Each structure stands twice: as C-alpha cells, then as structure tokens.
Amino acid sequence: GRPVVIGRLPQEAESIIRGIAAIKGAPLVSVADEYGAGIERCPPTNLEGDCQRWNAGTAALTVRTLPSRWRLTPDLTARALTRIDWPGRWQRFRAGTRNVILDCTHNAEGARELECNLARVSSATGRGPIVVVGALGIDRARSLLGTIGRHAREIHLVVPGQSRACSHVQLNALLSPALRERARDTTIETLFPAPDACTAGEAADTVVVTIKDFEFTPAQLTVKPGATVVFVNQGAIGHTATADDASWDSGMIAPGQRWAKTFRAGDAAAYHCAPHPFMKGMVMISGGGQ
Numbered sequence: 001g002r003p004v005v006i007g008r009l010p011q012e013a014e015s016i017i018r019g020i021a022a023i024k025g026a027p028l029v030s031v032a033d034e035y036g037a038g039i040e041r042c043p044p045t046n047l048e049g050d051c052q053r054w055n056a057g058t059a060a061l062t063v064r065t066l067p068s069r070w071r072l073t074p075d076l077t078a079r080a081l082t083r084i085d086w087p088g089r090w091q092r093f094r095a096g097t098r099n100v101i102l103d104c105t106h107n108a109e110g111a112r113e114l115e116c117n118l119a120r121v122s123s124a125t126g127r128g129p130i131v132v133v134g135a136l137g138i139d140r141a142r143s144l145l146g147t148i149g150r151h152a153r154e155i156h157l158v159v160p161g162q163s164r165a166c167s168h169v170q171l172n173a174l175l176s177p178a179l180r181e182r183a184r185d186t187t188i189e190t191l192f193p194a195p196d197a198c199t200a201g202e203a204a205d206t207v208v209v210t211i212k213d214f215e216f217t218p219a220q221l222t223v224k225p226g227a228t229v230v231f232v233n234q235g236a237i238g239h240t241a242t243a244d245d246a247s248w249d250s251g252m253i254a255p256g257q258r259w260a261k262t263f264r265a266g267d268a269a270a271y272h273c274a275p276h277p278f279m280k281g282m283v284m285i286s287g288g289g290q
Helices: 011-024 031-035 050-065 074-081 108-125 138-149 168-173
Strands: 004-006 028-030 091-095 098-102 130-133 154-157 183-185 207-212 215-217 220-223 228-233 258-262 270-272 280-285
Touching: 004 011, 004 050, 011 028, 028 031, 028 050, 031 050, 050 074, 050 108, 108 138, 108 228, 130 138, 138 154, 138 168, 154 168, 168 183
Parallel strands: 004 028, 130 154, 154 183, 207 228, 220 280
Antiparallel strands: 091 098, 207 215, 228 258, 270 280
C-alpha cells in the first residue's frame, strides 16, 4: 500500500516497476503521466538542464504523496525547488578571471544530459568550451570523452586521486587522432593552482551571463579589458541589460535570445534591466576599475 513515485525511466524499467506496484497494491504516480512527454509543464528549478526539470517534477510528486503532517504546501515546494544547492551539478563559480562550471557526470545517462548543456554553452558563447575531464573506469571515460569531443575547443585530461581513476595513457587511447590534437595531459594542481585561480583558457575568453527568474546570474563578475560578456535570456519574458549611466543598452532581449558587449577599461559596468529595475548586475574590469 506504500505509494510509488516514478521519475523519468527507460520504458522497460518503468514497465517492471508498474507491474510490481500493481501486484503489491501500491498506488503509483509518474512524471510522464503528470507532466507529459516534455519538460514544459515540469516545475521550474534553479538547476540547469532538462534532466533537472524532470527531477524537479519527481520531487514535487513525491512531496504531494507525503502525509499532511509534513505541512509541505505547494507554494513551499515551488520556492524550495528554485533554491537548491547541489554541488557538482552544473555548478557555476568564479576562479580568478574564469567562469568555471563543475559537473560530476558519472554514467552514460549523465553524459547525454552533459551533451545538451555543452551545446547550450557553445550556442550562447559562439565557441566551444574548454573542458577538464577525469574519469573512474574505462566505460565511464568512453561515454564522457565521446560527448565532450563533439563540443570542446580544448580538452584537459587529468587523473583524479582515486584508485579507479583512468590514467593519461588510458584516456588518450580512447581519443581519435583528430581529438588528440585538441587534448593535453595535465593535473588539477596545474589547472587550479589556488582556490581563486584557473590557468585553462585565456583571460579574455567569452563569459556567459544567464538571465532567468528575474535575476542576472552571476550578478557580479570580473573580466579583463577586451573581454566579451554575452547576456542570454533563459526566462519567459523580455529583459534588457542597461548601463546605470545609460552609456550602453542591449535593447529588449527576447526569451531564448542573446546580446553581447565587449568591455574596455573605463566602461561603465553597473547595469540593470530597464523594465525590471530591481534586477541589477556589475561587471568588474580588472586593471580598469568597475
């Protein structure tokens, strides 16, 4: 009689679970039945990627099946799903002048989701990302490198400090000759010599700023003079990126569209959204003030 909640599963696995639930007399709900085949109806979440929307739907259904004594209202659930802190799940942070995205993909299903996220980065910035990759086991490495190779501008191969980690030799053996030209052997210590430093890529590489849920993310970032910042609207309505002193203005950025600005030393870098002035951001230009 215990309720069963099914997330997004392969058809064969879902059929088996449904059969067992029927035998046990367990009530069953699924994200597919509740939200349909796409993610459009799934609850929003601050975590990026289609998979996380499916996870949000699974979480919302699970909360709904809990007894009323838990006092988890729909409003509380909706707010919680937009404030999730899940390290290593497409986690964005700053390391010196670099925007770094940490993603702990660990299986073939995760590699498929990683492919979607890497494609979005390439589309937003207009160039392939720089990817640092290590893997535990040949099978995991094979699916990861196949995905990464289709999108990365550079691949930095590292060996995690774990007994099951693939060596540089094993990782290189999985690369095609063309892919090896974009790959290099290195170490975590070389790439990240300090908590606030990253040596991969260039200081003036394109930085992506996403706009979603009425906020600029990240709200503050530091770039070198000459760096290009791309504003990508991932929300449901139009927004602008407008300098506080009106010296530059993106105009309306429609949902799904982007706008880029190259920052020079001395450029005004405090900005806001004109129709939603509570949305504010700041670009710090190193060596050139704010």
